[in-house]
Amino acid sequence: MQESIQSQRQQLRQIMRNKRLNLSEQEQIQASNSIIVPAMALIEKYKATNFAFYLPFNNEICPLPLINELSAQQKQIYLPVLHPFSKGNLLFIRYDNCKKSLKLNRFGILEPVLNVQKILPLNQLDIIFTPLVACDKSGNRLGMGGGFYDRTLAQTSSNLIKIGLGYKFQQVDKLPVEHWDMPLDYIILG
Ligand SMILES: Nc1nc2c(c(=O)[nH]1)N(C=O)[C@@H](CNc1ccc(C(=O)N[C@@H](CCC(=O)O)C(=O)O)cc1)CN2
Numbered sequence: 001m002q003e004s005i006q007s008q009r010q011q012l013r014q015i016m017r018n019k020r021l022n023l024s025e026q027e028q029i030q031a032s033n034s035i036i037v038p039a040m041a042l043i044e045k046y047k048a049t050n051f052a053f054y055l056p057f058n059n060e061i062c063p064l065p066l067i068n069e070l071s072a073q074q075k076q077i078y079l080p081v082l083h084p085f086s087k088g089n090l091l092f093i094r095y096d097n098c099k100k101s102l103k104l105n106r107f108g109i110l111e112p113v114l115n116v117q118k119i120l121p122l123n124q125l126d127i128i129f130t131p132l133v134a135c136d137k138s139g140n141r142l143g144m145g146g147g148f149y150d151r152t153l154a155q156t157s158s159n160l161i162k163i164g165l166g167y168k169f170q171q172v173d174k175l176p177v178e179h180w181d182m183p184l185d186y187i188i189l190g
């Protein structure tokens with residue numbers, strides 16, 4: 001019998017997360033620097049100003065060099081916060097480059113302290129850069145399994161540009177997809 005899509009996805013998640021944990025510091029730095037040029041090209045193409053990023057955990061490809069470059073150009077950067085009431089959803093809070101305004105969430109990921117004045121409504125984001133555990137050539141994305149990005153992106157308009165960031169080894173030919181998966185417009189692999 002064919003294995004269920006769910007268990008195929010879970011196996012792939014495990015394999016990719018293990019590979020990611022085995023990356024050397026040097027490989028991580030090299031990859032995170034290599035995404036700057038292709039990302040800047042897309043950012044200029046869309047004349048975007050409001051960007052959602054993430055802070056890396058478990059050796060995810062690190063968007064901080066790109067965030068720093070954009071901050072220097074007075075672009076606005078927002079980071080995901082686990083929604084305090086709406087389970088499984090994300091809020092986006094302005095990032096002011098200040099370590100003091102960050103705290104660890106229940107997964108051990110750094111996120112901004114919730115401040116309602118710093119929330120950006122989803123429809124005002126221009127580009128969202130998402131972390132991923134695996135992806136395929138058609139733009140399908142597999143995440144950590146919480147459905148946070150899928151739920152959040154399901155509420156956005158098609159004008160929002162969705163860009164996945166990952167390492168080359170994370171791309172497979174074809175992912176087992178679920179009907180709720182929100183496809184990416186672009187994938188940049190470092
Ligand atoms: N950097 C970053 N931030 C992010 C995400 C992400 O993938 N990367 N997320 C993307 O959605 C959301 C958090 N989603 C997550 C979902 C599951 C686990 C996790 O570690 N799960 C454990 C077991 C569950 C538990 O501890 O309750 C595991 O799988 O081992 C972590 C983050 C929001 N912020």
Ligand SMILES: Nc1ncnc2c1ncn2[C@@H]1O[C@H](COP(=O)(O)OP(=O)(O)OP(=O)(O)O)[C@@H](O)[C@H]1O
Binds near residue numbers: 141146148150152180
């Ligand atoms: N739009 C949605 N509305 C309600 N539930 C959803 C939605 N999208 C996904 N889910 C639920 O979230 C759970 C996890 O989904 P999935 O395994 O695809 O997460 P993921 O894409 O790996 O994680 P993430 O998006 O957080 O990185 C599933 O049980 C699914 O039913």
